[in-house]
Amino acid sequence: xxxxxxxxxxxxxxxxxxxxxxxxxxxxxxxxxxxxxxxxxxxxxxxxxxxxxxxxxxxxxxxxxxxxxxxxxxxxxxxxxxxxxxxxxxxxxxxxxxxxxxxxxxxxxxxxxxxxxxxxxxxxxxxxxxxxxxxxxxxxxxxxxxxxxxxxxxxxxxxxxxxxxxxxxxxxxxxxxxxxxxxxxxxxxxxxxxxxxxxxxxxxxxxxxxxxxxxxxxxxxxxxxxxxxxxxxxxxxxx
Amino acid sequence: xxxxxxxxxxxxxxxxxxxxxxxxxxxxxxxxxxxxxxxxxxxxxxxxxxxxxxxxxxxxxxxxxxxxxxxxxxxxxxxxxxxxxxxxxxxxxxxxxxxxxxxxxxxxxxxxxxxxxxxxxxxxxxxxxxxxxxxxxxxxxxxxxxxxxxxxxxxxxxxxxxxxxxxxxxxxxxxxxxxxxxxxxxxxxxxxxxxxxxxxxxxxxxxxxxxxxxxxxxxxxxxxxxxxxxxxxxxxxxx
DNA sequence: CGGCAGGTTGACTTGCTTCAACGACTGTGG
DNA sequence: CCACAGTCGTTGAAGCAAGTCAACCTGCCG
Numbered sequence: 001x002x003x004x005x006x007x008x009x010x011x012x013x014x015x016x017x018x019x020x021x022x023x024x025x026x027x028x029x030x031x032x033x034x035x036x037x038x039x040x041x042x043x044x045x046x047x048x049x050x051x052x053x054x055x056x057x058x059x060x061x062x063x064x065x066x067x068x069x070x071x072x073x074x075x076x077x078x079x080x081x082x083x084x085x086x087x088x089x090x091x092x093x094x095x096x097x098x099x100x101x102x103x104x105x106x107x108x109x110x111x112x113x114x115x116x117x118x119x120x121x122x123x124x125x126x127x128x129x130x131x132x133x134x135x136x137x138x139x140x141x142x143x144x145x146x147x148x149x150x151x152x153x154x155x156x157x158x159x160x161x162x163x164x165x166x167x168x169x170x171x172x173x174x175x176x177x178x179x180x181x182x183x184x185x186x187x188x189x190x191x192x193x194x195x196x197x198x199x200x201x202x203x204x205x206x207x208x209x210x211x212x213x214x215x216x217x218x219x220x221x222x223x224x225x226x227x228x229x230x231x232x233x234x235x236x237x238x239x
Numbered sequence: 240x241x242x243x244x245x246x247x248x249x250x251x252x253x254x255x256x257x258x259x260x261x262x263x264x265x266x267x268x269x270x271x272x273x274x275x276x277x278x279x280x281x282x283x284x285x286x287x288x289x290x291x292x293x294x295x296x297x298x299x300x301x302x303x304x305x306x307x308x309x310x311x312x313x314x315x316x317x318x319x320x321x322x323x324x325x326x327x328x329x330x331x332x333x334x335x336x337x338x339x340x341x342x343x344x345x346x347x348x349x350x351x352x353x354x355x356x357x358x359x360x361x362x363x364x365x366x367x368x369x370x371x372x373x374x375x376x377x378x379x380x381x382x383x384x385x386x387x388x389x390x391x392x393x394x395x396x397x398x399x400x401x402x403x404x405x406x407x408x409x410x411x412x413x414x415x416x417x418x419x420x421x422x423x424x425x426x427x428x429x430x431x432x433x434x435x436x437x438x439x440x441x442x443x444x445x446x447x448x449x450x451x452x453x454x455x456x457x458x459x460x461x462x463x464x465x466x467x468x469x470x471x472x473x474x475x476x477x478x
Numbered sequence: 479c480g481g482c483a484g485g486t487t488g489a490c491t492t493g494c495t496t497c498a499a500c501g502a503c504t505g506t507g508g
Numbered sequence: 509c510c511a512c513a514g515t516c517g518t519t520g521a522a523g524c525a526a527g528t529c530a531a532c533c534t535g536c537c538g
Contacts, residue, residue, distance in 0.1 A: 072388045074472065080391040082384045094380045101384065124366060137376035141333045144383035145321045145340065149311045151390035152319040152432030156494070185517060193391030195495055200518055217503080217517065233313065395526070424485065434527055439486055456485065456535090479538100486533070493527090501518070508511085 001083040001091070002166045003139075004146035038122075039112040050103040050111065051092060059113045060093040061085075066109030067182035071190065072101050081191040082144070084183060086170060093119070093133070094140050106183045151193045154233070159192040160202040161232040164212070168222060178219045185217075206231075240322040240330070241405045242378075243385035277361075278351040289342040289350065290331065298352045299332040300324075305348030306421035310429065311340050320430040321383070323422060325409060332358070332372070333379050345422045390432045393472070398431040399441040400471040403451070407461060417458045424456075445470075 041064070044050055050061065053072060061068075068085040082101055085091040091103060093116070123130045150159050164179065173179045181188070189196045203220075206212050211224045211231075222228060280303070283289055289300065292311060300307075307324040321340055324330040330342060332355070362369045389398050403418065412418045420427070428435045442459075445451050450463045450470075461467060 072384070074388070074392060076472070078392040080388040082387050094377055094384075096374075096377060096381070100381050127363060130369070134373065134376065135335075137373065137380060138333055138335060141376060141380040141383060142335075142339050144380055144387060145311070145333075147387055148321050148383060148390060149313070149319040151387060152429075153313065153317040184515095190391075196517080197496080197519085198494060201494095204518075233315070435485080436487085436528080437526060440526095443486075481536105481538090483536090484534090486531105488531085489529090491526105491528070492524100494523105494525090496523070497521085499518105499520085501516100503516080504514090506512090506514105508509105 001085055001089050001140065001143060002163075002170045003143040004150045004162060004166055038118045039114050042111050042113050044105040044109045044111070046105055046108050048105045048109075050105065050109075051099050053099055053102045055099050057092065057095050057097060057099045058116060060090060060116050060119055061103070061111045061113050062090045063087050064110040064112055067106040068103050068109055068111070069106050069183065069187055069191075070101050070103050079190045080193065081187060082147070083140075084187075084191065086182075090136060094137065106187060156192075156194055156198050156202050157205070157231055158233050159194065160188075160199060160206070161228050163188065163192060164220060164222065165225070165228060165232055168225075173222075175222055175225045178215060178221050181218050181220060240324055240328050240379065240382060241402075241409045242382040243389045243401060243405055277357045278353050281350050281352050283344040283348045283350070285344055285347050287344045289344065289348075290338050292338055292341045294338050296331065296334050296336060296338045297355060299329060299355050299358055300342070300350045300352050301329045302326050303349040303351055306345040307342050307348055307350070308345050308422065308426055308430075309340050309342050318429045319432065320426060321386070322379075323426075323430065325421075329375055331355075333376065345426060395431075395433055395437050395441050396444070396470055397472050398433065399427075399438060399445070400467050402427065402431055403459060403461065404464070404467055404471055407464075412461075414461055414464045417454060417460050420457050420459060 039062070050068060051057070051059070063085045065087055068089075068091060069081050070083040070085065070091055071079055071081040073079045083091070084106070085103075092099065094100070119133070123133050150162060154162065167173075167181070168179050171179065183191075185196045185199050189199045192199065203212075203214060206228075207214055211227050212220050212222045214220050278301075283305075289307060290296070290298070302324045304326055307328075307330060308320050309322040309324065309330055310318055310320040312318045322330070323345070324342075331338065333339070358372070362372050389401060393401065406412075406420070407418050410418065422430075424435045424438050428438045431438065442451075442453060445467075446453055450461070450466050452460045452462065454460060
């Protein structure tokens with residue numbers, strides 16, 4: 001998932017030739033399970049529901065391709081997206097017996113589907129997988145907390161800036177390179193707790209101040225990471 | 240912790256004589272560790288910091304008495320409380336090597352402190368403890384998600400209503416019985432992503448419409464749970 | 479009894495939303 | 509290849525929920 005806390009994307013930009021170190025994180029959970037033939041590849045068309053809030057949580061998923069939104073919808077239709085799952089991200093493991101939110105395909109999506117009972121059995125058996133599952137839960141909780149700060153205390157401009165930085169960071173996209181936005185404006189708005197109009201206006205404002213450009217609606221190019229980071233202001237400190 | 244999703248407190252109210260079933264949840268983690276003499280009892284005066292954001296996360300805690308707030312503070316002083324930990328709640332286990340937020344005593348507090356390395360070793364050894372730790376992480380993530388919906392999409396009135404109901408539910412306080420509010424108005428505001436003035440005004444409004452009364456500043460009595468629940472509107476549905 | 483921290487209330491401001499109109503892609507079928 | 513419809517995005521104008529600023533309670537503790 002993308003993390004609302006902003007790690008510096010400049011770090012990645014400064015060492016562009018260094019290949020990413022083989023990660024022994026969430027990735028490998030499913031790598032291992034795949035080896036053991038526990039995962040099934042499933043595809044969903046854009047807009048399709050992968051699972052719905054309240055359904056029995058039989059499966060967990062890992063995104064292979066595309067983007068998934070995890071959201072809650074209120075009785076009157078208000079929606080809050082809790083998380084976007086991008087390639088490599090796992091979802092549907094954080095709940096108990098029932099899913100606590102809905103998962104929908106933002107783009108055409110390829111996922112790998114695992115029976116939760118199997119994952120849990122693997123967790124019982126292998127301590128490394130166990131640790132990874134724990135780390136996944138920890139990481140999810142932690143980034144939800146960063147998201148909380150954003151929704152509770154940041155302005156529209158700060159939220160949009162932080163969102164773009166988080167996405168760039170997750171995808172390891174460098175300054176002045178196009179950053180793909182798989183989701184539409186409404187999805188961004190629902191993730192940031194804003195309206196679509198406010199997201200638009202904020203993006204145009206950032207464009208006008210030359211911090212970024214918007215080649216087309218599914219991409220942005222960040223020109224000035226420094227300034228964007230200072231706008232995001234998302235950093236928190238100890239007392 | 241208190242959960243932003245509102246389970247019905249009427250359920251508890253309808254079966255007041257049924258003793259609560261012995262819970263094999265977060266409680267027992269520390270029960271077991273206590274037996275094995277791993278926990279140390281520590282007290283903190285009101286306002287004292289238990290740990291700070293960014294410090295090395297050596298310990299996890301369980302609240303025995305009092306209330307703890309877990310918060311993030313931004314560079315310019317804006318604060319968001321992620322969670323209140325009340326008696327029976329565990330905290331400081333959700334992070335990696337460093338604490339990701341600060342923990343402070345809202346009231347005079349008694350906590351039991353566990354070395355994280357010890358808890359993890361126990362987790363390795365005993366599958367029941369392991370399951371409980373997992374359940375704790377799941378529950379924390381899930382209630383952070385409910386909190387997200389509140390901050391992203393609910394009005395001030397809905398947030399205050401949902402907060403009071405969640406607190407009443409956690410403490411198993413029935414309709415027309417006093418509900419203790421250990422935290423001050425500013426803390427409530429920082430949990431709900433509002434200002435202290437808005438929290439005040441909303442409480443006065445609820446008082447004036449006879450839904451609750453406020454005997455003193457550290458207590459409310461909910462008179463009309465039904466109406467409060469409908470105000471909270473916090474329910475989410477599948478698509 | 480006085481001082482102070484925390485809480486409440488009022489008047490005014492504002493950032494974001496709402497409502498409304500318009501533009502610009504995108505895919506489809508003739 | 510173009511016409512056309514529908515979806516998605518952008519922009520403007522007006523309204524409002526919540527924030528800000530400021531004054532004033534109120535209970536508590538020395």
